[in-house]
Structures are given as structure tokens and as C-alpha cells.
Amino acid sequence: MALRFRKSFKLAPGLRLNISRKGASVRVGPKVAGYTVGTSGQRVSAGIPGTGVSASSKIGKRKSDNQNTSPTMSSWATGLVGLFLIVMFLGWLF
Template sequence: MALRIRKSIKIAPGVRINISKSGVSTSLGVKGATVNLSKRGTRITTGIPGTGISSSKLYGAAKKVSAPTPPTPLWAHVVTWLVIAAVLWWFFS
């Protein structure tokens, strides 16, 4: 289970500064509709207060680009098949 630590500071009615181990963000809004601005992008959350029903969408998130995985070399496939053949030969002999 992950541990989350967060501190929210009220600046003005409807304006909050949120501080966590992942960074700082700003929240604007009222109960039922909030806009959060952070390094991850802009998150808009709407809901029905008191029911636990809500919807959230992240806009403008930076896409993580992963390094392409290099192809497996041919010798690795050959070695794998030789090991499988040796095990089968040992098992059935």
C-alpha cells in the first residue's frame, strides 16, 4: 500500500494551494466543480456533492515517451531452442 502525504492551504474562497511529495498544484472551484492546475496538466472534476459520484478528466498531460525496445538477437532464439531440445532429450531418454 502506498503512503500519500498532502497539505492543502486555503488562499481565498475557492482557491487552494496543494503541496505533496510529487509537487505543487493550484485548485480553483466550489463543491461539485473543481479545476486543478499542476505540472501534469489541467484536471477538471465535477460531481454531485454528498453522493460520492464524480467524474474527472485530465487535459494537456505530457505524454511519456519510452525508449523503443531493441529486437531480440537471433543467437538468443537459437540458444533458447537448444536448451529446450536438450531438456526434452534428457527428459524422454
């Protein structure tokens, strides 16, 4: 049996911070559609409320299948710097 960990924090209306064992991500948008930036790349998703039907697509550069896709220290640092910049921008905005 595999155990999973995921925690989501609401930072502002339409802005969420997601933390899991594999890394962190920030999601912008409502529940039905959104843009996610995280340690594993960028993703766009959309769904139909109440049906369980949704679609998600990774955008940006594609990694070849033979490369290691586990998060590295540099990907964590990049995610944390991006998160810091978003939080600073929101602090300035509000």
C-alpha cells in the same frame, strides 16, 4: 504499506493550494466542480455532493506511456512561478 502525504491550504474563497510528495497544484472553483493546474498538468473535475460520485478529466497535451512521468526540477519551477503569479494577482485584486 505505502505512506502518502497531501496538504491543502485555502488561499481565498474558491482557491486552494495543494501540496503532495509528487508536486504542487492550484485549484479554482467550489467543491463540486473545479479547474486544477499543477506540476502534472491541467485537470477539470465535477462531482455530486453527498454521493461520492465524481468525474475528472486531464486536459491539454498527452504524454506517451513510455515517458517518465515523475516531476522534474523544471516542472516544480513552473508550478512555483505560476503560484507566485496567482498570489501576486490576488494581492493586487484585494
